[in-house]
Amino acid sequence: MVRVSKKEAVEMLKELSIYELAQRADEIRQKLHPQGIVTFVVDRNINYTNICINKCKFCAFWRPKEHPEAYIISKDELAQKIEETLALGGTQILLQGGVHPDLALDFYIDMLKFIKSSFNIHVHGFSPPEISFLAKKEGITVKEVLQRLKCAGLDSIPGGGAEILSDRVRRIQSPNKINSAEWLNVMREAHKLGMRTSATMMFGSIEAEEDIIEHLDAIRELQDETGGFTAFIPWSFQPLNTELKKENPELQPAGSVKYLRVLSLSRIYLDNFKNIQVSWVTQGIKIAQVGLRFGANDFGSTMLEENVVRSAGVSYRVTMNEIIEAIKSVGFKPAQRDTYYNILKFF
């Protein structure tokens, strides 16, 4: 099949009817996943700190260091959370900050070693802004940081912090965060070291259609180069309690229609990505179910704990069983997977 060009993609996102976008995405999903399997991972989000130097305007989770709610997780707490995750059949933890100004590489290495020496669990951890910060703080290359973290037990890297890979938008909404090229570079280096990562996109803030396509194109190109992305996960900006909302009081959260249009276009554009994930945490179960007919083949995580989106006032809570039933009831076969999308168990 001929690749969709950037120009075509912008036109599609702007002009094509929702039915045609859906139909095309649905056909591609069916071709890539002909058995109708929809996967999910059992994991827990662990935010080791909420102290963050980036202070992104779309984020309601971060706190300054001196804030009464600021924290760094203790080892006891970390161990307890991992034990609970394993007890519930979990296979991975999603370990993310805050980019804490004072924590040096040793803290991370120590944390990873502690986890790996005590538990048999996959660590899907940090994100390019955290890695990039450590490189600067330590005065070493991104590659060295990654090597040392990998050595200490880091298995794979989540695709967070990508937001929109358009520097025009980043300069406004996350001026302190790494730019697009740096984000992509961390992922490139990780892939080269044999680490797999996912890619995300946060849309529905102040970007234009062109910015969304810019983003998709950048990760498609990198995927051509490395093949290291496991999946793509678009989700929409949740404005409550954020600085961006205060600065733009007219900003309304992107609705489900926008979400589904972006989701299906992602499936169409990212022809070198095997997996597209729905975001039930931001969209709710019903739209996540519908998303399975708009190109997605993965239900993401069971989210035994989720803090970041919840800080922005959205909290859809569901159990693993609800996820399994939700997948079955729209005619797909639910399966638990690991971080690499290997199937562990059918339900």
Next chain:
Amino acid sequence: MFSDIERKIIVGERLSKEDALYLFRSEEIHNIGKLADYVSRKINNDKVYFIINIHINPTNICVNRCKFCAFSRSKGDPDAYEMTIKEIIDRLKEVSQSVGYVKEVHIVSGLHPEWDFRYYLDMLQSIKKEFPHIGIKAFTAVEIDYFSKIANFSIEETLLKLKSAGLDIMPGGGAEIFNPEIRNIICPEKISGKRWLEIIKTAHSLGIKTNATMLYGHLESFEHRVDHLLKLRELQDETGGFLAFIPLSYQPQNTEIKVLYPSGIDDLKTIAISRLFLDNIPHIKAYWIMLGEKLAQLSLLYGADCLEGTVIEEKIAHSAGARSKRGLTLKEIISMIREVGKIPVERDSFYNVVKLW
């Protein structure tokens, strides 16, 4: 088969029961949606209607204890409540002041074992006296049947008295699912489907417009849904009294019927098929309270042309675990409609345009 259905829709031919069943069983959700949107635009152009309204449920005490209901209580239960007319008026005043204005009040209630019919007439009269410009949409066929019994009036007399006391239109609740076997399981004490249709028919004959509903996603089959839709279509051919059809997506929490929430796909299909099958009912309403705001928005491209209003403080569906907000602001509703590329139209109870937004 789908192409045949498509052809029928394009030439304006009526869908048969078999067509509707085929669609319910079909996987072609996107084609069904596209077709339903075509019909919706043909009837209502690109308009999406909404109303600034408030729900008032004067009591949750009910002599019927339907198994799908998490709202009803028995007299004496600790969380049973009763509102006086003054409390209802005060509530309306308070909301009118805080929102600016209210165009319609939606009143449905439990079947209270002791209240007199006079109380309901006084309620309507007092509201009309205090707020002559607020439309009153009140009492389901189930309540009308109950009133006629406690007052010892015929259905016709009951309705006429309510109408002259200020009743403008009637909601479509209490229809649930007409099939007697399912109805016998989920709400054995409630009036039959046949009786519901008779009462609504009488209302229509007296010039009282009503809505119609269908509660789906519990124990019923697709056949039961199609039968239900067919009965509504037949009655509408006869009377023309239905303003809108509202499919109600089942909310299982805190009820005695433990099933899953209907899937998002099932919700969309049900709305779309209703639009395609009910060719004589002008409006299909997305009841966002049960669908959730996000699915409701999407349904505006899958056959719905009307959103339940701003709804200050919804109680009944929320007792059963509705995951939506309790009310939406005007701004939220307008933004939801605009994002799908349609025109927000604020309406009154009779679907007259109040304002194009």
